[in-house]
Amino acid sequence: MTASASAPAFAAATFLPDDLLERFRERAARVDRDNVFPDEDLAELKDAGYLAILVPQALGGAGLGLAEASVLQQRLAGAAPATALAINMHLVWTGVAKVLADRGIETLRFVQEGAAAGEVFAFGISEAGNDLVLFGSDTDAAPQPDGSYAFTGTKIFTSLAPVWTQLGLHGLDTTSPDGPQMVYAFVPRSDAVVTRDDWDTVGMRGTQSRTTELHGVVAPADRVVRRVAPGPNPDPIVFGIFSVFELLLASVYTGIARRAIEVAVATAKKRTSKKTGATYSQDPDIRWRIAEMALAYDALPPQLASLSRDVDALADHGAQWFALLSGIKHRAVTTAKRVVDEAVLVAGGSSYFSGSELGRLYRDVLAGLFHPSDPESAHSTVAAAWLGPVDS
Template structure:
């Protein structure tokens, strides 16, 4: 039996998500029912390897799914991506030991459980900046004691596997950084519902607090010297950055669809439908241009990534640079596209009763997901100046 047409299934689900989005956005509540729908349709195993019972969707399918889901609800799409990207990253750049990766796969396939990496902290900001986590793991009898507070824990209300980045001090030497699996019902673990943001309000990206949290030895998943390269290598960035870009395109596409439908219908009492005005037409055309350009960049970068090891694959620009370009340019294009869509719709675009003001807020969020613009530009500058690439310091 062939696999489902995942983007088509995602499009159907997105219609349901769109109907629920305004309420979750207004209340800042987590859309549990969207995740029930995703689970029922089989999406939890979309990117899990076939050898582990999943569908092993290629990166382009994963991106198309992101776009479709985000047309319905950006928050659900962005949150869900944190789960799916993890399996893609591991397929292309193994970093988790077999025992834990098997467990994540089994959880997703058999139970529809979700996993996410929990790295960011108030003091640290993004670990991609090269800082050390303040969350600390200390070896104690029979295991580890973990203490600290994480911010931006997307899907906190529903996650099964919190993969938490910590620091381990080494006597007389530089510290290590390590990931531990934490469960919500571990002793000393609590979620503090802090997430009250401008956009992507329904991602449940709350704080995870660990106080006196004792974990057994086997919960240590990865450990490396602080400052050494992230074990996921370029795969970490490929699946994350392109997933964020595709999600952002989906949000901008929803704004485009709203503006175009509005322009066809809106006929002020002077009798002329606004789609006839040259200013409106130019803006609509410019939105098309920005969206098409973004898609071209994202899917070109995805193809370059897929073909990176094939004989004859072009060496320049390196796939990872194309991914950085696609992410930066897509974010800026989509922010501009939604802004133009707002201008097409006019004053009523500001009304809370219309979804377009939500798209205007949601479309910005990906700016603050890795790679951030400054760091991505630095990568491009190094390549242009024939300087060696910096090892990836981490993505969430």
């Protein structure tokens, strides 16, 4: 299908109907309490074709664009934030495949075909202490005679840890004649990959984003998709990962913000003041607080829609691209946290219980602060875009 004004509504009804979302919402509390992966959610998303929403129709997918995927992820996050964040990491790789294919680079076609066939792709980029993120790696990428690469290192925050079938990752090749080179590749599950059972966190527990140890795991030559120089780089795979990751991540936290407003509104309409006998929805202070939440939230969906459409349409923002993408992620997560804080104040002490939905959103929304780009990186990127680099 092609993008149109009615496309988001069509996609929502097709892939995330209300009854499906209610099942996700009902499970979310148990998934959080038991610190388990939402296997039932994944099974239903697979059945709905959700894992292939960004795959072209000709390859068995839905052919949606990033703008439509963003709306869907906002909707999914409003029901089950951890499920949405986990699936986000799979959608990042299918989104990168789309970004590259739209620009005439077909090296990730196997990702599109795999997603349509039921493969689950995980995102193995984050490393402890590596604030270079895409621009460097502590993982060793050792070239093999047949063109394959053996990866040795440790990745953190590997969402979908119990269920992924393919891991997209990067490492640093320091031995090739043209080295050092950042190597992007995909590896299957094998005995050379060890997943630690160490995901015991404050929130987003259902993502099961466990630590992954790589012990010489081999990416076949046809799964080595890109070699680029380390450091800031305009290579299409760097842009693809950065753009899709930031936009879909921002979408998840925007969805959390909207759900927090919905819960706050419903609570305000139900709670009755002993002092006045009226519902809290009639209290001017509560009304001001909810209006403040809505005013903050309302700015996010249009920005997401605009930037997502620009990526789909191959718009050229030049050197401003990374500042724009860092900016929307930063605004989304900080706004979502502020909105949830306000919602908790509206709802009162009941939200302090771990089993309450707002209590869970309060914990889940904190994870947004730790995803790239963090506040320091976002501000540095935006400052460089407007002021130029710092004098050496």
